[in-house]
Amino acid sequence: MFIKKLDCGYSRQIFDIEQKAQSFPWTLNAIEEVFKYPYYTVLGAFDGEQLCGFIIFDEIAGESNIHDLAVMPVHQNKGIGGLLLNRYIKEITGHGISRSLLEVRISNASARHLYDKLNYKQIAIRKNYYRTASLEKEDAVIMENRL
Numbered sequence: 720m721f722i723k724k725l726d727c728g729y730s731r732q733i734f735d736i737e738q739k740a741q742s743f744p745w746t747l748n749a750i751e752e753v754f755k756y757p758y759y760t761v762l763g764a765f766d767g768e769q770l771c772g773f774i775i776f777d778e779i780a781g782e783s784n785i786h787d788l789a790v791m792p793v794h795q796n797k798g799i800g801g802l803l804l805n806r807y808i809k810e811i812t813g814h815g816i817s818r819s820l821l822e823v824r825i826s827n828a829s830a831r832h833l834y835d836k837l838n839y840k841q842i843a844i845r846k847n848y849y850r851t852a853s854l855e856k857e858d859a860v861i862m863e864n865r866l
């Protein structure tokens with residue numbers, strides 16, 4: 720397994736993982752947009768030629784936000800999400816970034832477990848922030864990691 724920065728040429732593979740891993744996947748257009756802005760970075764985790772997971776983050780005004788993190792379902796629970804997050808923290812360290820922020824569905828147990836392990840702390844709840852497949856609403860947990 721190795722991790723490298725991705726360019727726009729990987730948009731379709733990212734989209735494929737999004738569709739398989741997320742209940743509300745980003746559109747292909749939204750993924751392509753990310754590559755137009757210098758403050759976004761996309762890192763991908765590879766098993767040989769195969770892209771297994773990715774993380775999308777920004778670095779703006781001394782803060783970094785994680786916008787997306789997903790691992791292909793067949794490759795989940797093998798440490799790839801943790802590997803991507805650790806590499807992300809390494810990337811932003813030394814760039815004058817004082818904190819990393821993210822939001823996660825309150826029901827997303829595996830992602831929250833991973834963020835807890837990497838020292839993220841809950842700082843707020845956004846009530847009814849997400850919609851669910853059954854057209855109900857779900858809270859977002861805002862988490863912060865002070866670097």
Ligand SMILES: CC(C)(COP(=O)(O)OP(=O)(O)OC[C@H]1O[C@@H](n2cnc3c(N)ncnc32)[C@H](O)[C@@H]1OP(=O)(O)O)[C@@H](O)C(=O)NCCC(=O)NCCS
Nearest residue numbers: 740788789790795796797798799800801823828829830832
């Ligand atoms: C969240 C996600 C990226 C994690 O990727 P991953 O490669 O499976 O992550 P890892 O294997 O490194 O770690 C998963 C951890 O969650 C744990 N876990 C799995 N299911 C769990 C559950 N139901 N409750 C609590 N912990 C759980 C695993 O045991 C593992 O922890 P451990 O290493 O301490 O044993 C992946 O599940 C995913 O793509 N989910 C869909 C998209 C998503 O929700 N993204 C996050 C948006 S904020």
